[in-house]
Amino acid sequence: xxxxxxxxxxxxxxxxxxxxxxxxxxxxxxxxxxxxxxxxxxxxxxxxxxxxxxxxxxxxxxxxxxxxxxxxxxxxxxxxxxxxxxxxxxxxxxxxxxxxxxxxxxxxxxxxxxxxxxxxxxxxxxxxxxxxxxxxxxxxxxxxxxxxxxxxxxxxxxxxxxxxxxxxxxxxxxxxxxxxxxxxxxxxxxxxxxxxxxxxxxxxxxxxxxxxxxxxxxxxxxxxxxxxxxxxxxxxxxxxxxxxxxxxxxxxxxxxxxxxxxxxxxxxxxxxxxxxxxxxxxxxxxxxxxxxxxxxxxxxx
Numbered sequence: 001x002x003x004x005x006x007x008x009x010x011x012x013x014x015x016x017x018x019x020x021x022x023x024x025x026x027x028x029x030x031x032x033x034x035x036x037x038x039x040x041x042x043x044x045x046x047x048x049x050x051x052x053x054x055x056x057x058x059x060x061x062x063x064x065x066x067x068x069x070x071x072x073x074x075x076x077x078x079x080x081x082x083x084x085x086x087x088x089x090x091x092x093x094x095x096x097x098x099x100x101x102x103x104x105x106x107x108x109x110x111x112x113x114x115x116x117x118x119x120x121x122x123x124x125x126x127x128x129x130x131x132x133x134x135x136x137x138x139x140x141x142x143x144x145x146x147x148x149x150x151x152x153x154x155x156x157x158x159x160x161x162x163x164x165x166x167x168x169x170x171x172x173x174x175x176x177x178x179x180x181x182x183x184x185x186x187x188x189x190x191x192x193x194x195x196x197x198x199x200x201x202x203x204x205x206x207x208x209x210x211x212x213x214x215x216x217x218x219x220x221x222x223x224x225x226x227x228x229x230x231x232x233x234x235x236x237x238x239x240x241x242x243x244x245x246x247x248x249x250x251x252x253x254x255x256x257x258x259x260x261x262x263x264x265x266x267x268x269x270x271x272x273x274x275x276x277x278x279x280x281x282x283x284x285x286x287x288x289x290x291x292x293x294x295x296x297x298x299x300x301x
Contacts, residue, residue, distance in 0.1 A: 078207075082214050084261055086125055086221020091257060092286045094118050094226035095250050098233070100293030102243045110242065111233050118226040126219025133214040137206045140197075147193050158192065165200045228253050247290070251283055258282030 097117050101110045151158050162182050166173050185192040197203050207213070232245035258279035262270045 078210075079213060079217055080264055082129055082217040083221045084264070085129075086218040086223075087225040087257060088261075089121070089125060090118075090222035090225025091228065091250070091254055091282075092289050093121060095229040095246070095286055096289040096293035098229045098246060099243065099290035100297035102239050102246075103294050103298040105239050107233050107236065107239045107242055110239065111230060114226075114230045114233075118223060118230070121226060122219045122223040125222040126215040129218035130211045130215035133206065133211040137210060140203050140206060143201055143203060144193060144197060147196050151189055151193065155186070158196070161196055161200055162192065165196065169199070225257075250286060250290075254282045254286045255279035 094114055094117055098110050098114045101113045104110075147158070159182050162185060163178050166178050166181060185195060197205075229246045229250050232249060233239075233242040236242045236245065256279065258281060259275045261282070262275040262278035266274065
């Protein structure tokens with residue numbers, strides 16, 4: 001709620017500043033209005049008609065794009081990032097390992113070694129996500145404590161910080177606007193601290209249970225992705241056949257993952273060409289890793 005109040009306060013300040021600028025601007029004369037909007041009402045009506053037609057032609061595309069966009073924007077971007085990290089490692093590392101173990105010619109060894117790596121890798125990745133999220137939370141907490149200490153020791157320093165932030169937002173803010181904004185924030189110390197942390201330090205307060213969510217998301221993504229290259233070995237007797245099926249399945253999976261990752265990370269700006277390139281790059285990364293593992297295990301074996 002504090003962040004919402006801050007945003008509303010900033011919008012109010014910017015709106016006030018814009019209104020002042022509009023009042024100082026010269027009014028359009030009748031002739032200038034005609035030059036700007038058209039010489040008569042028919043021109044305006046035609047413009048509106050063309051605009052309506054253009055909107056109806058793109059409404060279907062916009063609806064589909066916005067539907068996909070709304071689905072993923074409703075999810076915390078950090079969760080999506082953690083999932084991508086887990087899947088990226090899960091789709092490449094176990095695939096490289098199974099490809100390398102397959103050069104020894106024993107499908108049971110591939111399954112056993114693959115599962116051992118998969119479980120240990122998922123646990124390791126989950127712990128890494130937990131520790132990373134915990135460090136992020138600890139850093140955020142320490143920054144809040146530092147700013148709170150400044151506030152009670154010397155409010156002048158805090159006032160200057162707020163002033164610098166406002167001038168970064170809009171260098172044209174008047175002195176009266178800045179002073180008024182600072183006075184409003186001083187009435188609520190917590191609101192001022194939130195403002196400095198969010199807009200001055202560019203830090204977002206970590207979500208509740210962020211450590212656990214990060215651990216489960218990264219570890220689960222690794223486990224899910226790593227099971228894909230192992231899956232074909234359960235249904236074949238020959239290691240060579242298992243490698244072939246695993247490679248085909250992984251090529252398709254890596255391409256889909258790279259394609260989808262571009263859509264998630266870039267949103268509506270991702271073109272089909274860009275998403276295809278991302279898919280091909282993901283296939284290349286997985287293929288190089290698997291090929292290198294197979295080659296070196298073959299040499300050592």
